[in-house]
Amino acid sequence: MLSLKTIKIKIAETGIEHFCRRDSFLYDCLRDAGISLPSECGGHGVCGKCKVKVLPTSSLTPPSNAEKRLLTQEELENGIRLACQAKLIRNVEVAILSTIETYNIRLTKETQHCERDPKLIAKTFVISPERLGTSKGILEDLESTLNAQVRSLLVIKTLPQLSKKNEHRGKAIIYNDEILDLLPASSSRKLLGLAIDLGTTTLIGYLDNLENGENLAVSVQLNPQRVWGADIISRISIVMEKSKHLGALQKAVVKAINEMAKELCYKANVSCEDIYRIVVVGNPTMLHILAGVNPSSIAIAPFTPVFLRYLELSAKELGISQVHPACKISLMPHVSSYIGSDVLAGLISSGFLREMRALYVDLGTNGEIVLKAGKQIFATSTAAGPAFEGATIKRGSVAWQGAVDHVWIENGMLRYSVIGEREAETICGSGIVDLIAAALKSGLIDPRGRIVPPRRDGFEAFVREVDGERAVRLSEKVYLTQSDIRKIQLAKAAISTGIRILMEESGVSSDTLKIYIAGIFGTRINIHNAFKIGLLPSTSGENIVQLGNAAGLGARMILHNRNHERLINELRSCITTLELSTDSRFSDAFIENMSFPSENI
Amino acid sequence: MLSLKTIKIKIAETGIEHFCRRDSFLYDCLRDAGISLPSECGGHGVCGKCKVKVLPTSSLTPPSNAEKRLLTQEELENGIRLACQAKLIRNVEVAILSTIETYNIRLTKETQHCERDPKLIAKTFVISPERLGTSKGILEDLESTLNAQVRSLLVIKTLPQLSKKNEHRGKAIIYNDEILDLLPASSSRKLLGLAIDLGTTTLIGYLDNLENGENLAVSVQLNPQRVWGADIISRISIVMEKSKHLGALQKAVVKAINEMAKELCYKANVSCEDIYRIVVVGNPTMLHILAGVNPSSIAIAPFTPVFLRYLELSAKELGISQVHPACKISLMPHVSSYIGSDVLAGLISSGFLREMRALYVDLGTNGEIVLKAGKQIFATSTAAGPAFEGATIKRGSVAWQGAVDHVWIENGMLRYSVIGEREAETICGSGIVDLIAAALKSGLIDPRGRIVPPRRDGFEAFVREVDGERAVRLSEKVYLTQSDIRKIQLAKAAISTGIRILMEESGVSSDTLKIYIAGIFGTRINIHNAFKIGLLPSTSGENIVQLGNAAGLGARMILHNRNHERLINELRSCITTLELSTDSRFSDAFIENMSFPSENI
Numbered sequence A, B: 001m002l003s004l005k006t007i008k009i010k011i012a013e014t015g016i017e018h019f020c021r022r023d024s025f026l027y028d029c030l031r032d033a034g035i036s037l038p039s040e041c042g043g044h045g046v047c048g049k050c051k052v053k054v055l056p057t058s059s060l061t062p063p064s065n066a067e068k069r070l071l072t073q074e075e076l077e078n079g080i081r082l083a084c085q086a087k088l089i090r091n092v093e094v095a096i097l098s099t100i101e102t103y104n105i106r107l108t109k110e111t112q113h114c115e116r117d118p119k120l121i122a123k124t125f126v127i128s129p130e131r132l133g134t135s136k137g138i139l140e141d142l143e144s145t146l147n148a149q150v151r152s153l154l155v156i157k158t159l160p161q162l163s164k165k166n167e168h169r170g171k172a173i174i175y176n177d178e179i180l181d182l183l184p185a186s187s188s189r190k191l192l193g194l195a196i197d198l199g200t201t202t203l204i205g206y207l208d209n210l211e212n213g214e215n216l217a218v219s220v221q222l223n224p225q226r227v228w229g230a231d232i233i234s235r236i237s238i239v240m241e242k243s244k245h246l247g248a249l250q251k252a253v254v255k256a257i258n259e260m261a262k263e264l265c266y267k268a269n270v271s272c273e274d275i276y277r278i279v280v281v282g283n284p285t286m287l288h289i290l291a292g293v294n295p296s297s298i299a300i301a302p303f304t305p306v307f308l309r310y311l312e313l314s315a316k317e318l319g320i321s322q323v324h325p326a327c328k329i330s331l332m333p334h335v336s337s338y339i340g341s342d343v344l345a346g347l348i349s350s351g352f353l354r355e356m357r358a359l360y361v362d363l364g365t366n367g368e369i370v371l372k373a374g375k376q377i378f379a380t381s382t383a384a385g386p387a388f389e390g391a392t393i394k395r396g397s398v399a400w401q402g403a404v405d406h407v408w409i410e411n412g413m414l415r416y417s418v419i420g421e422r423e424a425e426t427i428c429g430s431g432i433v434d435l436i437a438a439a440l441k442s443g444l445i446d447p448r449g450r451i452v453p454p455r456r457d458g459f460e461a462f463v464r465e466v467d468g469e470r471a472v473r474l475s476e477k478v479y480l481t482q483s484d485i486r487k488i489q490l491a492k493a494a495i496s497t498g499i500r501i502l503m504e505e506s507g508v509s510s511d512t513l514k515i516y517i518a519g520i521f522g523t524r525i526n527i528h529n530a531f532k533i534g535l536l537p538s539t540s541g542e543n544i545v546q547l548g549n550a551a552g553l554g555a556r557m558i559l560h561n562r563n564h565e566r567l568i569n570e571l572r573s574c575i576t577t578l579e580l581s582t583d584s585r586f587s588d589a590f591i592e593n594m595s596f597p598s599e600n601i
């Protein structure tokens, strides 16, 4: 039983030792030891985030193909490895490499250019009681000196402790008009903020230095609530079933935020106690659950939310403990039950508001669409569902190792690429869009989405029966069945109909539109194929901007400049929402849009 | 051992039974059973507050003299007894009689006349989500309907629970601009407030109905902090010695407030959960300790307090639990380190502010003095010490059973009355003032305070040696020694010098002054004797108003009308404080005032 033999791992930074089984992945061992390495791919060798440095190099299995692809030759020579790929052979010393990484380079650059005027600042002060005498309190003098108020008893209690040589000298942490904390003048405390994009599927966190606008670390996690259901409606159903589930869902996301804060601070080599503010954007349901407020009314007519407005709470009362005890958490405001603060944050971080005519599409589970026509802004959300995120599709998955991410026609054949350059196991959103486009072009499916009978034109090999259904098949394991295609048609019809109705409402045509695509799936997608299958209105390529995590960038911008918070509050009341489900144009257009475009294949 | 035999007490209201020793006082047994009866005299048969009804009447010792004096014949026939007087003989059933009592009738009447505009109100609301659709939250609609904000997450969380038949209907408890609590429309909850005068020696609490201005109950307790020291300076010294004593002092007063709230609600037969606001007045040191803020800086030059301003806190964070969890506690603002909110509250509740020329004297441990001369108001505090409260005087005590409370000359003899009409044990403040006046008149002491040798004029029997000191002796146990008289001279000089300097400062003479005397000692004192010994500047009797607990009445007025809170805040910045210790006039005048007036004896 050689594989059970115990291997010793020593953490270079702390000197602490842990023991693991031989042949287990280094990533898993470190997690067991309480060290969460960054990961965006769930340990599938795709993201390259789980880099560590090991000594000696011979203590691990040889580099995998993924490691050879994601690491440079120089890195490999220096003992840099991906912890999710390397297995333990013998005792090893591991350095965690708390390098500052950014999820999306573009985001970081942009905020560094944006003007800084943060709500959270530090100011030094000196108070001389001699000058005050008996008729003015130290507290009142502090408040008038700093032009801010103390609201917490804890802060008042620390005031007498700052006295030294007949003076009260220190550093005050000020949030808007409130003095949150008082520190000795000698304190080396930093001022950190956390920006969180709380999505239905993923949780993206940014740790920023509020004194210079710098991003220190980024972390992406799957939303742990997904085990209760993939979309908003299924999570609300769970709460409606039993109200105690609300507590469980809330605890799960709070735990994830705590872990994320810990991980981010570890990566950036800073103290969690230095985090004084959290800004959260997300859809209203996610933010109701985070606040522990029952979201059921969002799912029952008249679909009225409990709150849409900006909420400022104490992180502590939400159970968020991996921050300063006085840390504030701002839940950003929403437009309506289905247009959340994540969309508003995305609008301010993209160039959307500067354009005369622009379309903003978030290709996530909810499919939010916003259209700007001059001074008017219209928004809607479509229950597109998670088909483009690979969920509900038989062989679908998110974009991880083994997933087909691109499909094309080459020499009269369907060809594809697989994430991690290994055998194809599943197909992710971008692969699905490509496969539908290729199948349309090659005549494997007709514009109405029906898989046509094999025609002996070379492509016949790609149509097969699977489980009593016709399917377009790429490989043994990867195919789209007729009912998968129906689901994709429904999702595509929802989004394209939403876009069409907004365009009709505003009288804007697609060729004059700047189109902003937000969301992770939106970053990977082949835009031309998105035009071809009719998901997006066709326009020239240079009119398309693939934003990445626009919502998260917006949240960071709010951290660094109070004007963005004001902007979001103003913006939300300027947006006209359209309810597709009650719009008479919707059902007709929806049926029409179930078909794929035939002209431009 | 008959006296150890166990007697069963059954509480009529609850049916619960307790066991006690035969021959113990009923008052003590009830306290052991967790029932604090009201008491203002500490169980000395003076206040008559500890009334209970017993069945059968033969289960207790026969009525004492105190009971015969304090209870009517009808009451005694109906089994009404004073628990502090009656001892247990056999098994008994006791009804606690939660009658609504008021400490000072005058106070209650006055507030009922004052206009009501409380900061805490209840409003009903109906919200129809149908009207809101998806673009307005229930919370926002509630807030705009009620013109108030929700700041607590707990309140937001209750919002979904109020939904019934597509409507949200309920009652909101609103404090200023904040929605503190939401209740079902059917709730029978009352709106109660607690006014507390937190004195160095006594704690006086009033439970008021904020919906109609009515007082429901009053309670007077000794401040439990007195075991750490009689005056402010000794309590601060204790904290300076070890900072953990601050926590102990704070806990003691918080416990007393909790017990007081429980007792008041029990007496008024209401629920403690209905108390949503507490207003506290007191001197800055007492309020620092209540807030858990170290008051040491008040006792060390430059004597600067940590805070003087109005503080609004959550009762819960102070540890006050016998109230609604959302209950607010307002610590009223002060003028300076030694002129507290109790004085400000007394000024607004008396007629002081309406007079052109008026003097306000609080004859408590700190001896605060305020003088109004037209639009100018001057204030000072004298470290008079607790001599007039009987403390530091060999045979002195507070005004309880067995204390000499009045002394006069009758037929060439000193005569006296004793509280409880029993043998004289001690002498209280009013007795001390009278005895000094009588001793001056009869020549037993000279104007410089020296006890003169016996002169064989009939009074010689009243001068004796006690413990090697000459003393003016009323009875075997009651006398004032030469050093007692020196202490009284010091206290009297402090107060009269304070008054004189304020009068000089403002150019006001005593004959045009309206004089307000606040405090419990001030209520019992013989004003003419106070003139005679030079404690107060002499004026005609109708210019004197003995206010009783003016500070507590002021606190109640703040509960019932937000304008009084505003008034107090304005008032405190209009008052000019004089520091006697640094005033060159003080030491000369003080020495002069050590002597008693000789002209008007």
Ligand code: FES
Pocket: A038, A039, A040, A041, A042, A043, A044, A045, A046, A047, A048, A049, A050, A051, A082, A083, A084, A085
């Ligand atoms: S976690 Fe290792 S490459 Fe993604």
Ligand code: FES
Pocket: B038, B039, B040, B041, B042, B043, B044, B045, B046, B047, B048, B049, B050, B051, B082, B083, B084, B085
């Ligand atoms: S406690 Fe009984 S008379 Fe005072």
